Amino acid sequence: MTDASEKPDISNAEFDVLDALWEGSPATSSEVVARLNSRKSWHDKTVKTLLGRLVKKGVLGFEKQQRQYLYYPLIAREDYTKKETTNFVSRLFKGKIAPMVAGFANNNSLSKQDVDELKALIQKWEEDND
Amino acid sequence: MTDASEKPDISNAEFDVLDALWEGSPATSSEVVARLNSRKSWHDKTVKTLLGRLVKKGVLGFEKQQRQYLYYPLIAREDYTKKETTNFVSRLFKGKIAPMVAGFANNNSLSKQDVDELKALIQKWEEDND
DNA sequence: ACTTAAAGACTACAAATGTAATCGTAAGAG
């Protein structure tokens, strides 16, 4: 069996396309182009190229619907973000989450809601680990 | 005046070199090579190339010491990590820190120390914002 | 003084990335 943990290595531009599909899938390339249009100003050919590259990388799947393809992600957003986060925290903060939150809080403003959510997380952790 | 907020765009390999210099600077290229040797197996020419690229990008400075150069970072690790974190959280978590911590906690194990540090952060925030 | 080794400068080169344009084909407009 092939290694299921291979890292597709998604580029920045590719991520934006993938993200558009996480917003809702399956979707045609035109639909993806339309979604991205609000944020990026990419030529539709560009988006098509990126879709193709993601398919080749095994990140997207598709099925034909007449002439068009319906694309959909093969990896869950959550899985992806978790892996990337672990990676990021590991490289920049030696794997320690608190210093990263500290830096973030110090650079951005935390809302009360952010803090409440963090508190909830902590409380849950403490319940699970007492 | 030129925009002081330009983003140097440091590649992964470059980051490792920069990180070695954050560990202590100024340092000669051989010293940097030596430091990296424990982790990476890079040819010294490779490290030299990366040092040169970082200098060209304005990320490192250097001063000559006889034949050798003494390199040092021009940006603080903290500033860099803060900016990158903000960026990362913005792209992957719509700027919300709590979901990122949640994902991380769910994928890695949080130590009691991590949690204590987070609690301290929160407490400080609450003092500042009551 | 001569030779050599090591430092930095310059060159190399394939793969990945950003950003499309062109080609061939088939579905839809008339």
Added chain:
DNA sequence: CTCTTACGATTACATTTGTAGTCTTTAAGT
């Protein structure tokens, strides 16, 4: 039925990145 057009496939091309190799110069060893 024919012409246009919208798809996907293929090709393009400059830049960045990873990973060194070669060239030039000079300090250091003998």
